Amino acid sequence: MVILENKTAPVAAAVMAGLTRKPKQLPSWLFYDEQGDAIFQSIMRMPEYYPTRCEYEIFQKQKEAIRQQFTAAGTPFRLVELGAGDGLKTELLLKHFVDQHTDFEYWPTDISPNVLAILQERLEHSLPTLTSSPIAHRHEDALRTVAEDHEHRHIFMFLGANIGNYSLLEAQAFVNNLAGAMHAGDLLFMGFDLKKDPRVIQAAYDDPHGITRSFNLNLLTRLNRELGANFDIDAFEHAPYYDPETGAAKSYLVSLRNQDVHIEATHQIIHFNAWETIHTEVSLKYDLTMIESLARKANLEIVRHFADSRDYFRDILFRKP
Ligand code: AVI
Secondary structure (H helix, E strand, C coil), X not given: CCCCCCCCHHHHHHHHXXXXXXXXXCCHHHHCCHHHHHXXXXXXXXXXXXXXXXXXXXXXHHHHHHHHHHHCCCCCEEEEEECCCCCHHHHHHHHHHHHXXXXXXEEEEECCHHHHHHHHHHHHHHCCCCCECCXXXXXXHHHHHHHCXXXXXXXXXXXXXXXXXXXXXXXXXXXXXXXXXXXXXCEEEEEEEECCCHHHHHHHHCCCCCHXXXXXXXXHHHXXXXXXXXXXXXXXXXXXXXXXXXXEEXXXXXXXXXXXXXXXXXXXXXXXXXXXXXEEEEEECECHHHXXXXXXXXXXXXXXXXXXXXXXXXXXEEECX
């Protein structure tokens, strides 16, 4: 008998809803258990996964230009990073800001308390003078807290290719929500992975080392462990594909045979036909028209683009008028 703790209730709810849909679908936040966090770290280190290095290059070469934009208003600010993760790249910016005696506080938020604890511990050693207050929250809750604070100037950061894990519709709702929490003059600094040679994108999500494959399959291992499911991991395969027209890199788990899976915690038996899919992730790649439209509909002004040397990736600064 599997006892549902609070922690497993959202997992069970997502699985119950997602595996009874047609076509089957599971939300990509399910990737990020302790094991998934660790595999994602390995993904970011592999040469095929370019977004991390592109953003790193932007921060390295343009950190002073970024700081100047952040401090242009001449008042202290609270830097709220949504989905901070391990914050390794952000640390480069934070260090520069601290070195330049910038008057700011850092508020990293993430749904994974595990990665936030690691981040906090590291920052206490590497940047002991930085005031940092981590919040383990879903984005919506973190935004609500900030929206109620009229005292501080806020700069939101949503880095990496994180916005890509929303569909275009969801991304618009997310940016609208963010813009709703911003006060006049607040800034938003957001990363966008751009459309590019489809072969480069395909390789990033279908790497020859099998790391992204194990990231995707780990989701089933998690369900076996947390929900008492009996997925046969060898009976599913990682199937990623990139559509250059929409910019959507989609990942699936494909059932290699006819099979039934029992999920003890949700009292479900889920049938899979051979070659039936579970859609597990979208990683949307943007072009400039898509980005401008996002900003316009959320009533945000584009202040400046920061691109890497190959123009694979951009961090874009938006302002609430
Ligand atoms: C976290 N996110 C931005 C990554 C991405 O590129 O969509 C997750 C990932 N999935 C497979 N590789 C990396």
